[in-house]
Amino acid sequence: MLNNSQYDALMRGYQKRQLENRHRQEERIREAYRALPELEEIDGRFGELALLQAKKLLGGEKEALAQLHARIGELKKRKTELLEAGGFAADHMEPVYTCSVCRDTGYADGKKCRCLRQAEIAVLYGQSNLEHVLARENFAAATCEYYDKTLMVNEKKGVSQYDYMKTVLAECRAYAEDFREKGGNLLFCGKAGTGKTFLTNCIAKALLDDAAAVIYLTAQELFLILSDRRFDRGAEDREERYQGILDCDLLIIDDLGTEFRNSLVNSDLFYCLNGRALKGAATIISTNLSMNGIREHYSERISSRIMSSYRIIPLFGEDIRIKKRMKEKRS
Numbered sequence: 001m002l003n004n005s006q007y008d009a010l011m012r013g014y015q016k017r018q019l020e021n022r023h024r025q026e027e028r029i030r031e032a033y034r035a036l037p038e039l040e041e042i043d044g045r046f047g048e049l050a051l052l053q054a055k056k057l058l059g060g061e062k063e064a065l066a067q068l069h070a071r072i073g074e075l076k077k078r079k080t081e082l083l084e085a086g087g088f089a090a091d092h093m094e095p096v097y098t099c100s101v102c103r104d105t106g107y108a109d110g111k112k113c114r115c116l117r118q119a120e121i122a123v124l125y126g127q128s129n130l131e132h133v134l135a136r137e138n139f140a141a142a143t144c145e146y147y148d149k150t151l152m153v154n155e156k157k158g159v160s161q162y163d164y165m166k167t168v169l170a171e172c173r174a175y176a177e178d179f180r181e182k183g184g185n186l187l188f189c190g191k192a193g194t195g196k197t198f199l200t201n202c203i204a205k206a207l208l209d210d211a212a213a214v215i216y217l218t219a220q221e222l223f224l225i226l227s228d229r230r231f232d233r234g235a236e237d238r239e240e241r242y243q244g245i246l247d248c249d250l251l252i253i254d255d256l257g258t259e260f261r262n263s264l265v266n267s268d269l270f271y272c273l274n275g276r277a278l279k280g281a282a283t284i285i286s287t288n289l290s291m292n293g294i295r296e297h298y299s300e301r302i303s304s305r306i307m308s309s310y311r312i313i314p315l316f317g318e319d320i321r322i323k324k325r326m327k328e329k330r331s
Helices: 004-035 037-059 062-085 114-124 130-136 161-177 196-209 219-230 235-247 263-279 291-297 300-309 320-330
Strands: 152-154 185-189 214-218 250-256 282-287 310-314
Touching: 004 037, 004 114, 037 062, 114 214, 114 235, 130 196, 152 161, 161 196, 185 196, 196 214, 196 250, 196 282, 214 219, 214 235, 219 235, 219 250, 219 263, 235 263, 263 282, 263 300, 291 300, 300 310
Parallel strands: 185 282, 185 310, 214 250, 250 282
Antiparallel strands: none
């Protein structure tokens, strides 16, 4: 659970956001008034009509109220026509929100908004540095140029590593675009440097931009949190961190198989994956292990869960990071 100072800091951030967006709206209004003076007159008449409407309402004059509503509708229509004729969007003068769901309050329908949940996650899991990584690793920056057009992934169909990765990238884009409606679990497996972490980062960036609650943890970080909870270490926030792992929209477990493995790790991993499956929450795993390697290193329950519930995406070839570095040195 966030302590008071952490929560207060987040709320101050929301207050700052509200103030900045209010200033942005005011500047937009001034800009529109300068270009189209009639807009200011219309807004003034809105105020006059609203006052008159209140008086009629108190007087119980229903017919007059209907006429006022009609007049207000005409003014709104005229305002929209003016804005569009002047090259502005119809909502140019409307309030500006960073998050339209909670209107930058952090709460919607009496519950924490997704954007606040994501902000809490960043604090609880120390993921503030993730923002800098995702600024570089995202769908906008994605390219298949480093993949081999001569290395055949499927000889019979003539599919090269380059062709295959174009398809995988398209699938990842579709996964992110359809996430709200479909969700789903993915497992990327393959050698180091074949693009597993990059693809998970692309998906994470797209979902974070859509205000989804995403937790990104290496396998070692995940099992440390689970171990701390079991042995009552870091008691103040352990339960909140654990519940976040179970409840977030997307949990990304990077480099599964690099952690120290024992029976407790097997148990923790199963209950984590199973708990999220029962909630219908999505999980993405990346690993250097093959499916045979997963069967060898983890329990039958875990390998069965992955085989039955995950879309398995194998990646092939050599470490493309070497190619990238060589190109950067030449340029």
